[in-house]
Amino acid sequence: MFISTMEILIDAQNKGYAVPAFNIHNLETAMAVAETAEELKSPVILAATPGTFTFNGRKNIHAIVETIAGTTSVPLTLHLDHHTSFEDIKTSVDLGCRSVMIDASHYSFEENIKIVKEVVSYTHKVGGTVEAELGVLGGIEDDLEVNEDRAKYTDPDAAKEFAERTGIDSLAIAIGTAHGLYKSEPKLDYERLKQIKELVSIPLVLHGASGIPNENIKRTIELGICKVNIATELKISFSNALRQHLINHPSENDPRKYFLSAKEAVKKIVKEKILLCNSNNRA
Numbered sequence: 168m169f170i171s172t173m174e175i176l177i178d179a180q181n182k183g184y185a186v187p188a189f190n191i192h193n194l195e196t197a198m199a200v201a202e203t204a205e206e207l208k209s210p211v212i213l214a215a216t217p218g219t220f221t222f223n224g225r226k227n228i229h230a231i232v233e234t235i236a237g238t239t240s241v242p243l244t245l246h247l248d249h250h251t252s253f254e255d256i257k258t259s260v261d262l263g264c265r266s267v268m269i270d271a272s273h274y275s276f277e278e279n280i281k282i283v284k285e286v287v288s289y290t291h292k293v294g295g296t297v298e299a300e301l302g303v304l305g306g307i308e309d310d311l312e313v314n315e316d317r318a319k320y321t322d323p324d325a326a327k328e329f330a331e332r333t334g335i336d337s338l339a340i341a342i343g344t345a346h347g348l349y350k351s352e353p354k355l356d357y358e359r360l361k362q363i364k365e366l367v368s369i370p371l372v373l374h375g376a377s378g379i380p381n382e383n384i385k386r387t388i389e390l391g392i393c394k395v396n397i398a399t400e401l402k403i404s405f406s407n408a409l410r411q412h413l414i415n416h417p418s419e420n421d422p423r424k425y426f427l428s429a430k431e432a433v434k435k436i437v438k439e440k441i442l443l444c445n446s447n448n449r450a
């Protein structure tokens with residue numbers, strides 16, 4: 168059974184930590200996250216973008232995460248990351264998913280509200296959680312690239328109105344982070360985060376956390392971030408370890424061996440991020 172992320176996000180909000188959301192891409196990365204979460208007794212969100220569902224098959228990802236969730240003692244659930252299609256969301260919700268992100272942040276404010284409200288209405292009927300985004304992050308997410316200078320920071324007053332009118336459960340905000348790798352040192356707008364936190368009571372979400380120095384992430388959590396998304400750093404650690412293993416063992420042809428070092432490398436990052444979010448021993 169997939170759980171809604173509401174309970175774990177509210178616990179994080181009340182106790183001042185963040186729940187990490189890790190983007191998974193296959194069985195190996197899903198297991199790496201689950202095993203580490205179990206070891207550290209951390210609630211954890213396994214996130215998958217539309218691209219990941221397309222690559223693996225939506226039902227296959229559902230089956231993998233649902234099976235893992237059923238055998239793990241910590242709260243662990245599947246989250247639809249950056250979904251834009253209402254049809255895809257419906258399919259996953261009908262298959263049992265209870266944690267959804269609808270990203271209509273590239274539309275106008277009113278259009279964003281209209282699209283998000285539809286998803287909220289559908290998902291809330293079955294007790295699911297909806298995250299939406301206001302403002303636009305720079306960088307690359309799935310197949311979508313946003314030039315850094317087209318990125319838009321979240322306006323605090325608009326965030327309050329957006330949260331109230333849509334009835335969402337959590338809000339992803341743009342305060343200077345970007346998806347993918349940073350070309351220059353990111354500058355986070357803590358003052359803006361403070362203002363949003365004062366006006367918006369629902370849990371706030373930080374996207375684009377890969378490559379942000381630890382002390383900066385910690386500061387955003389102190390200021391009210393309750394969910395931190397990590398994707399790029401996992402992809403890099405998996406690929407680098409796999410590449411190195413194959414270079415060191417050029418005749419290796421057993422996936423059970425060459426995926427092992429890649430999985431271990433992912434586990435190392437997952438552990439670091441759980442400790443950074445301070446979500447260990449919360450489950």
Ligand SMILES: [Zn+2]
Nearest residue numbers: 308374375396
């Ligand atoms: Zn994101």
